[in-house]
Amino acid sequence: MAFFGVIVLQNNRSIRSYDIRNGDTIRLKVMPLIKKPIIYLYSPSDIDVSVKLSLIPEWSLSVIYPVVAIEDHGQRLEWNVRTHQDGSVTEHNSGLDVSYLFWEAKENLGAFPLSPAFKPQSLDTFNPITSNLDDTDSVVIPVGKVAAYLHKSLKALGLHTEARTSFITYWLPSFLKHEYIALRFVPQAAYERAASLSISPQPDVVTRVCMLSKGIRKEHLRDWANAQMQAEKYVARWVDVVGVDPVRASDVTLFRVLEWGGTEVFS
Template sequence: MNKLIKAFLTCTIIFLAGCNLFPEKSKKPVIYLYPEKTTEVDVKVNLDGTFTTTYPKYNDGWKVVAEPDGTLHALDNKDSYYCLFWEGVVNYTPDFSTGFVVEGFKTEVFLEEVLTKLGLNDRERNEFIIYWLPYMQENAYNLISFQNENYTGHAELDISPKPDTVIRVMMAWKPLQESTTIQPQQLDSVERKGFTVVEWGGTEYK
């Protein structure tokens, strides 16, 4: 290969690798609605990115009737759901300036404790762990950081009527072969009051 062409291709690859042209995919964000009484609710996700999957189908938002126990009913048919689901490519880079380094076999216990503190109930916590644990438990270590405004600013929730409590748990993580030192992340407990909305999801960063 001509040396000039080879040098050009090498520089191009380096340039593209530094441009974040491959945004992270947020996997399985699910949204639960718990109004204090049966309520018609309009939910929109203002996504800085692209949806790849939604269920039920996202038609410029979701319009549902929500029950206090979390059961959701579609307005245009008799279908019922327990959550709203989406996946998508989001234009953000996970922040690992603070977080936790957890041995793979200790991931289950770690998630149980942290998700409880963050305000997830038994069902939400169980579903989170059932989904993510198979990807994490066999790794030597997992670097885990829960994203705040870094994520929510790129996937804003617009809900009407406005909820009293919103809990959003977006876990960014990546497998490690060896342990590393990181500043511990400070996590605040959340008390559920009134009309409560819960969302959880994750991003594996590679």
């Protein structure tokens, strides 16, 4: 006699059940968070700025700071701030002075496809449910060399000293759990379609850097031969992949926006 069971997945919006039969294979996918995107605003003079963030339905905002109202079922928010020439900003509603704007997002369970199959994701799209890395689009680095690689890559992408330091020290503890790290940077245009940033007045230059990373075991390195070779090449390749202008991003006479964040992939 076949065994029939039911798995119920519940969040605050929906309940879904699935019939499970004897012999069925259940694959559990650990869904990553988009971690610590922080947004710096640099202007040559003090100005009032509106910063609107809009996420695709597969994401829901989970943490923000300074705290403002979240709308549209967790997909939208707006900060109204005053920039200062030292790089800090003042959020108008709370009066808080902060170094940057902070947000994180989690997978929106209500947006999961009912089918257990996940469609491959093309390089010009970015979706948290289907995000992955493979031998053709990533680099693989021994964990002991990943900090140095990231330092060079982030500098090439236009991140200043504090941003590079914060990025590396935030991610390094999770990297140290693995033997090797696969990583890639998401094209800025694809990231923008997933997490749209609307800023008024319009900045002269916007730099958005999002990294995908994944732990790799030594016995699986044979599947990452090309990615290991790519790690030996000059890191400036990421400038074209992401689509940023590091020269303009460092021009202090311009109104500049810089954001960095990332996602750890578990599949």
